[in-house]
Amino acid sequence: MKATGIIVEYNPFHNGHLYHAEQARKKSGADVVIAVMSGQFLQRGEPAFADKWTRCEMALQNGVDVVIELPYVYATGQASDFAKGAIHLLEAIGSESFCFGSEQGAIEPFLNSYALLTAHRAEYERLIHEAIQTGISYPKALNNAYKALTGSDAGFADLSQPNNILGYHYIEAAKNNRFAIRPLTIQRIAANYHDPVNKDLTIASATGIRKAFFEEGSLEELSRFMPAASIHSLVSFHELHGRFGSWELFYPKLRTIILRERPESLKRFAEVTEGIENLIFEAAKKEAYFEPFIARIKSKRFTRTRVQRMLTHIYTGFTWEQLRSFEKPAYLRLLGMTETGRHYLHAQKKNIELPLVSRAADLNDAMGGLDIHASYMYLSGMGISDLQKEYSTPPFYLASKPAK
Amino acid sequence: MKATGIIVEYNPFHNGHLYHAEQARKKSGADVVIAVMSGQFLQRGEPAFADKWTRCEMALQNGVDVVIELPYVYATGQASDFAKGAIHLLEAIGSESFCFGSEQGAIEPFLNSYALLTAHRAEYERLIHEAIQTGISYPKALNNAYKALTGSDAGFADLSQPNNILGYHYIEAAKNNRFAIRPLTIQRIAANYHDPVNKDLTIASATGIRKAFFEEGSLEELSRFMPAASIHSLVSFHELHGRFGSWELFYPKLRTIILRERPESLKRFAEVTEGIENLIFEAAKKEAYFEPFIARIKSKRFTRTRVQRMLTHIYTGFTWEQLRSFEKPAYLRLLGMTETGRHYLHAQKKNIELPLVSRAADLNDAMGGLDIHASYMYLSGMGISDLQKEYSTPPFYLASKPAK
Structure with missing residues (x-):
C-alpha cells in the first residue's frame, strides 16, 4: 500500500480541505492519505476552534485515513519548525510523498528556489539581515531578500504567498534531511486566508468560516462551505461544551x-x-x-x-x-484512523521508524509530556471539567466511510 | 487627640462591625478610631467580596475615622503574622490602644495566658509538636497543648474560640515588641463565624451575609443586618462590576x-x-x-x-x-479618612513613625510592590478592565458623617 501525507490544521474542516485530500490521493496515486495535524494549539498561535479529537473525526469522515498529532513544539512553531516536525513524521510513517496546496500550483519552481537559496545561503542571509535593520517585518525581509536574488526570473516560486512559503519550508525540511519522501503540490482553489465568506462560492477560508460562525451564530448557513459530517461534528462539540475555542x-x-x-x-x-x-x-x-x-x-x-x-x-x-531542548520527534501519536488507515499501519508496522503511540500514558519523553500539558491548558481554557479526557480518549476508529 | 485601633476585614461591613467600632471608641475613650484593614485578599485565604476601596468607604460611613491597608504579606498570613503586621501599624500610627472583639470579653485572661505561655515556652512547643505527630490539625494541636498547660484554671483565656485566638496573637505581638499600645477587648455579640443569617437577630456573620446574598440574590433582605450606607456601597459595586469576589x-x-x-x-x-x-x-x-x-x-x-x-x-x-524576605512593614498606606481622621493625622504628623502613603506610586519597596501586584491579580480575577485604578484611586475622604 502506498501513502501520501498532508499537513493540516482543520480549524475547522471545510470544502477546500476536502478538495486537498482528494487531490493529494489522485496526484500521488496513493491508497492512503495520512494527515499530520496540529493538536490543541495552532501555527498562527491560537487555541483551536474545536479540540483535536473533533477535528480528527472531521478528517476521517472526509477522505483522510490516518491522523497523527503534530507535537506542540512544532505545531506552534515558526513556519520552518512547523515544517520540519511535520515532514519528519511523514517520512517516519513511510509516506511515499507529501502534497501541499500552493498558490504556485507546480513543484518545479519550489525545487528551483531551494537550489538557488542553498547555493547562495550567505548572500541571502546578509540581505535578510540588512532588510531587518530597516525595521520591516521578518516575513517581508525574507521576501525582499528573495526578490533581490531571483530578480524577474519566472522559474522560481513566488514566496510572497503564504502557502508557497509553507510549501517551500516543507521542501527544505525534506531536502535538508535527505528524506526519500517526494514533494507534490496542487493549485489552491480556496479563498485567500483572510477572505470573508462569499456565499456565491463553495469554498471559504477557515478564518472566514470561524468569523462567520461567531458573527452569525449559526453553522447551518455554512453548509455550502463545509461537508455535512464536518458541520455535525462541530455542532456536537458546541452542544457538549457550549463554546468554541478562541x-x-x-x-x-x-x-x-x-x-x-x-x-x-x-x-x-x-x-x-x-x-x-x-x-x-x-x-x-x-x-x-x-x-x-x-x-x-x-x-x-x-x-x-x-x-x-x-x-x-x-x-x-x-x-x-x-x-x-528539543531536536526531533521521537513518537507518532495516533489520533485516529479509518479501516484503510488501519490496514496500512498494520502492513507497514515494521517499516515505521518511530513508536506509534495510541494512548497518552505511553508518551514517556519530555516532548510527549508537553503535548499532554498543552492539552490540559487547552481543556482548562475551554472550561472543560474532566482533563482525564487526554488520557482516556482512544484513537478514533472509522470502520467504513459513510455514504456522501 | 487620642486614637484607638481596630483590626478588620469588613467582608462586608455589617451591624456587628458597627457595634465593634462604637464600643472601641467608648471603651478606649478615644476621639479617633483607626482601622487596619486587609486589602484585596483576606486572612482566610480568599479574594474579598468587594474591593478595598468599597470596603473602606463602608468603614468611613459607619464610625471609622482612618483606614490603613494591611499589606498582602500580613493580610493573607497565619493568625500570628496577621496580628504582627496589624499591631505594628497601629503602634506606628500612634494609637494609644487597640480593641478587639472576643468571646472572652475581658482582657485579664489574655494577659494571664500570655504570661503563662511566655514562662513555659519550651514545654508548650513540645506539647504542640507531640500533638501534631498524632495527625490532628495545627489549631487543634495548639489548643490541646494549651489545655494541658492551663488545666481547669478559669483565669486564662479560652483559646479554642476563633476570636480569642486572634486576640491572643494581638497581645503577643504588642508585648513581644514592648509596644506602648494598650490592649482592650469587648464581648463579641455577633453570630458565630459560620452561622447562617437568622432573621430574628440584627447581627449576622459576614460569612452568613455573603452566603445569603449569593443564594437569595438580593441585598435588600439583608438590611436588618447591615447599615444602609453599607448596602448602598455594595449595590454600587455590583452595579459597576456585575459581580462580587469569591x-x-x-x-x-x-x-x-x-x-x-x-x-x-x-x-x-x-x-x-x-x-x-x-x-x-x-x-x-x-x-x-x-x-x-x-x-x-x-x-x-x-x-x-x-x-x-x-x-x-x-x-x-x-x-x-x-x-x-519580609521583616516588618515600612509604610502606612492610607485608604481613606473622615474629617476627624484628617485632623488626627495632621496633628500627629511628627509622631507617626512610618511614611504615610496616599498613592500607589509612592510605594517604593518590595512589600508595597507586592500590594500593587496583589491588587492587579484581584482586579484581573474580577474581570475589571482598568487596573490603573490601583494607581489612580485617591484616598477616600468623607467631609462629614452622614446623618444616621
Missing part, C-alpha cells in the same frame, strides 16, 4: 497569567523577544478583551501571528529553555 | 494557573507544604468548580482556611522566598 474566550485567563508574571519573567517564554515584555504587560493591565489587547502589541515588526505565538507560549508556560 | 468566580483562572505550573513547581509558593502539591494538581485536573476542587484537598490536617491561603499564594504567584 483567544477571546481564553483571554481572561491569559491576562491573569501575564499579570501574575512580572515583565522581567515574561522574557523566559519561547518567542518572547527582548523588549516586548513590557508592552505585553502594560497592554494586559489596560485591556479586559483580547482585540484591544493585541492591538496594543502588534506592529509591522511584530506581526499578529508572531505575537499570538508568544502569547500561546506564555499561556502554556513554555520557555525558551524548553524550546531549545 | 473563589467560585476566580477558580477558572486559578485552575489554569495550577495546571500551568507543574506539581514540582507548586511547592515554590508560600504555605504550600511538601506533599500537598500533587493533591492540588490532581484536584485541578478533575474539577471545573471550586467547591468540589477544595473538597478533594482539605482534611483534618490541612484545614479549608489553610488550603485557601496556599491557593491565594499560588494564584498571586507569591513564593516562600518572598514570604521569608
Whole structure:
C-alpha cells in the first residue's frame, strides 16, 4: 500500500480541505492519505476552534485515513519548525510523498528556489539581515531578500504567498534531511486566508468560516462551505461544551497569567523577544478583551501571528529553555484512523521508524509530556471539567466511510 | 487627640462591625478610631467580596475615622503574622490602644495566658509538636497543648474560640515588641463565624451575609443586618462590576494557573507544604468548580482556611522566598479618612513613625510592590478592565458623617 501525507490544521474542516485530500490521493496515486495535524494549539498561535479529537473525526469522515498529532513544539512553531516536525513524521510513517496546496500550483519552481537559496545561503542571509535593520517585518525581509536574488526570473516560486512559503519550508525540511519522501503540490482553489465568506462560492477560508460562525451564530448557513459530517461534528462539540475555542474566550485567563508574571519573567517564554515584555504587560493591565489587547502589541515588526505565538507560549508556560531542548520527534501519536488507515499501519508496522503511540500514558519523553500539558491548558481554557479526557480518549476508529 | 485601633476585614461591613467600632471608641475613650484593614485578599485565604476601596468607604460611613491597608504579606498570613503586621501599624500610627472583639470579653485572661505561655515556652512547643505527630490539625494541636498547660484554671483565656485566638496573637505581638499600645477587648455579640443569617437577630456573620446574598440574590433582605450606607456601597459595586469576589468566580483562572505550573513547581509558593502539591494538581485536573476542587484537598490536617491561603499564594504567584524576605512593614498606606481622621493625622504628623502613603506610586519597596501586584491579580480575577485604578484611586475622604 502506498501513502501520501498532508499537513493540516482543520480549524475547522471545510470544502477546500476536502478538495486537498482528494487531490493529494489522485496526484500521488496513493491508497492512503495520512494527515499530520496540529493538536490543541495552532501555527498562527491560537487555541483551536474545536479540540483535536473533533477535528480528527472531521478528517476521517472526509477522505483522510490516518491522523497523527503534530507535537506542540512544532505545531506552534515558526513556519520552518512547523515544517520540519511535520515532514519528519511523514517520512517516519513511510509516506511515499507529501502534497501541499500552493498558490504556485507546480513543484518545479519550489525545487528551483531551494537550489538557488542553498547555493547562495550567505548572500541571502546578509540581505535578510540588512532588510531587518530597516525595521520591516521578518516575513517581508525574507521576501525582499528573495526578490533581490531571483530578480524577474519566472522559474522560481513566488514566496510572497503564504502557502508557497509553507510549501517551500516543507521542501527544505525534506531536502535538508535527505528524506526519500517526494514533494507534490496542487493549485489552491480556496479563498485567500483572510477572505470573508462569499456565499456565491463553495469554498471559504477557515478564518472566514470561524468569523462567520461567531458573527452569525449559526453553522447551518455554512453548509455550502463545509461537508455535512464536518458541520455535525462541530455542532456536537458546541452542544457538549457550549463554546468554541478562541483567544477571546481564553483571554481572561491569559491576562491573569501575564499579570501574575512580572515583565522581567515574561522574557523566559519561547518567542518572547527582548523588549516586548513590557508592552505585553502594560497592554494586559489596560485591556479586559483580547482585540484591544493585541492591538496594543502588534506592529509591522511584530506581526499578529508572531505575537499570538508568544502569547500561546506564555499561556502554556513554555520557555525558551524548553524550546531549545528539543531536536526531533521521537513518537507518532495516533489520533485516529479509518479501516484503510488501519490496514496500512498494520502492513507497514515494521517499516515505521518511530513508536506509534495510541494512548497518552505511553508518551514517556519530555516532548510527549508537553503535548499532554498543552492539552490540559487547552481543556482548562475551554472550561472543560474532566482533563482525564487526554488520557482516556482512544484513537478514533472509522470502520467504513459513510455514504456522501 | 487620642486614637484607638481596630483590626478588620469588613467582608462586608455589617451591624456587628458597627457595634465593634462604637464600643472601641467608648471603651478606649478615644476621639479617633483607626482601622487596619486587609486589602484585596483576606486572612482566610480568599479574594474579598468587594474591593478595598468599597470596603473602606463602608468603614468611613459607619464610625471609622482612618483606614490603613494591611499589606498582602500580613493580610493573607497565619493568625500570628496577621496580628504582627496589624499591631505594628497601629503602634506606628500612634494609637494609644487597640480593641478587639472576643468571646472572652475581658482582657485579664489574655494577659494571664500570655504570661503563662511566655514562662513555659519550651514545654508548650513540645506539647504542640507531640500533638501534631498524632495527625490532628495545627489549631487543634495548639489548643490541646494549651489545655494541658492551663488545666481547669478559669483565669486564662479560652483559646479554642476563633476570636480569642486572634486576640491572643494581638497581645503577643504588642508585648513581644514592648509596644506602648494598650490592649482592650469587648464581648463579641455577633453570630458565630459560620452561622447562617437568622432573621430574628440584627447581627449576622459576614460569612452568613455573603452566603445569603449569593443564594437569595438580593441585598435588600439583608438590611436588618447591615447599615444602609453599607448596602448602598455594595449595590454600587455590583452595579459597576456585575459581580462580587469569591473563589467560585476566580477558580477558572486559578485552575489554569495550577495546571500551568507543574506539581514540582507548586511547592515554590508560600504555605504550600511538601506533599500537598500533587493533591492540588490532581484536584485541578478533575474539577471545573471550586467547591468540589477544595473538597478533594482539605482534611483534618490541612484545614479549608489553610488550603485557601496556599491557593491565594499560588494564584498571586507569591513564593516562600518572598514570604521569608519580609521583616516588618515600612509604610502606612492610607485608604481613606473622615474629617476627624484628617485632623488626627495632621496633628500627629511628627509622631507617626512610618511614611504615610496616599498613592500607589509612592510605594517604593518590595512589600508595597507586592500590594500593587496583589491588587492587579484581584482586579484581573474580577474581570475589571482598568487596573490603573490601583494607581489612580485617591484616598477616600468623607467631609462629614452622614446623618444616621
